[in-house]
Amino acid sequence: MSDPSVCPENEPFSRIKGLRNMAPIARLDAVAQAAGLDGPTVDALAGSGALPLEIADGMIENVIGRFELPLGVATNFQVNGQDYLVPMAVEEPSVVAAASYMAKLARQGGGFSASCTLPIMRAQVQVIGLSDPFGARARLLAAETRLIAKANSKDTVLIGLGGGCQGIEVEVFQTSPIGPMVVLHLLVDVRDAMGANTVNSMAEMLAPDVEEITGGTVRLRILSNLADRRVVTASVRLPADVLTTNTLSGEEVAQGIVEACALALIDPYRAATHNKGIMNGIDPVVLATGNDWRAIEAGAHAYAARSGRYSSLTTWEIDGDGALVGVLEMPMALGIVGGATRTHPAAQAALKLMKIGSAQELAQVTACVGLAQNLAALRALSTEGIQRGHMALHARNIAITAGATGADVDRVAKAIVSAGDVSVEAAKQALEIPD
């Protein structure tokens, strides 16, 4: 239950008044009250000591400590009619502010919409040493029922949940640096898991059968991070007047965003930066929820290049009513069980803060944050430029680098922003001038 004093009835759950101006402890308190979080969840979100050394030591090898990052909360998110407070673990200033701002604008057009496919992952089994690759393919396809049955014979939990191997695909490469090759793909519904371990186990288990069926030799047995059967689509529609600025009409801003996106659609140099901006929103949520961000990054960029030319993951258009419409489509192999999502207490707390019920719901919300982030960047780039908003927030980092502490951080940051010189040198000078 959310607390009505923090989140009044006429205010949406994800919109906490004055959050940006609070101190971190008061901010956590306000978020906890709005989301109705219990004590252990709040402690885990607070961070300090949230990952006990014994748990860290069990997660990776040669552990000597823990590495901390700021955890922020993006406000204002409404996805498929439901409100979300979104945890974001990130080192870059302006990312959380930008996401919150665009989510605030998006609300005026009804918020974000999102949908996704079933959580189907691919595992690849590479077969070499074949004189008849097409014959091997035919034999594998004929043995589909046997292969699926064997793949599903071990993981009773997954099968009980309605998941498991659903089908196969077989690809023939007639030429490669080592001759012809056949690759068997297992298509596995991994339910609420990211699924890498799940599908890798299946692929390894099937290797002897694949060798027997094809007469070849199995080499690699591993998932593909190009999770093109586990795709999420996020969209947003902003009436033009929502985009109006002090100097530009909403129509002009919308047109600028469409033009900015056009370059990313045709030019890989721009697309790389454009997609980095999308990942500015996605990675922090992936990280905060204990998911594998390398897997998400690999899937995103491979999907962006699927036509043979690397391109934008989003499209921005103006519809018949003059509203700006943005769509993001990309693979999103996120889990809410398995990996670190269950072992890291802060990841568990992050999922509770979002009130996430399934991996598919997490994928949809995360994609909307990516779309919001892309909108923020394109809006800034096509109007005033990125530096004003970004550097104003980056100034606090610069102040800390220059040696400012406590109240001096904000004082020095304000001074260098108003002087228009966000540099360490300027910050050092401002630090020396007493209040």
Ligand SMILES: CC(C)(COP(=O)([O-])OP(=O)([O-])OC[C@H]1O[C@@H](n2cnc3c(N)ncnc32)[C@H](O)[C@@H]1OP(=O)([O-])[O-])[C@@H](O)C(=O)NCCC(=O)NCCSC(=O)C[C@@](C)(O)CC(=O)[O-]
């Ligand atoms: C930074 C803003 C949001 C400022 O924008 P602004 O107009 O100065 O903001 P504002 O003070 O009018 O506040 C508007 C709302 O923004 C949020 N907000 C604003 N400030 C804060 C704050 N301190 N703490 C928390 N929330 C904040 C907050 O939701 C607030 O609503 P309110 O709460 O007042 O009702 C805007 O200039 C912006 O969106 N800029 C883009 C920033 C961006 O894209 N950053 C990513 C880093 S750059 C990069 O790596 C990617 C890139 C750009 O290369 C990608 C690409 O090329 O495509």
Ligand SMILES: NC(=O)C1=CN([C@@H]2O[C@H](COP(=O)(O)OP(=O)(O)OC[C@H]3O[C@@H](n4cnc5c(N)ncnc54)[C@H](OP(=O)(O)O)[C@@H]3O)[C@@H](O)[C@H]2O)C=CC1
């Ligand atoms: N290329 C890559 O991306 C690779 C990534 N990885 C890593 O693999 C890890 C993710 O693998 P993943 O398979 O998700 O993790 P886990 O193996 O930890 O968890 C998946 C298991 O959880 C159990 N489970 C319980 N409840 C559910 C549910 N609701 N839905 C689905 N499964 C459920 C299932 O069976 P049961 O209880 O029977 O175990 C399932 O097999 C990450 O740490 C990732 O970094 C590893 C190799 C390669």
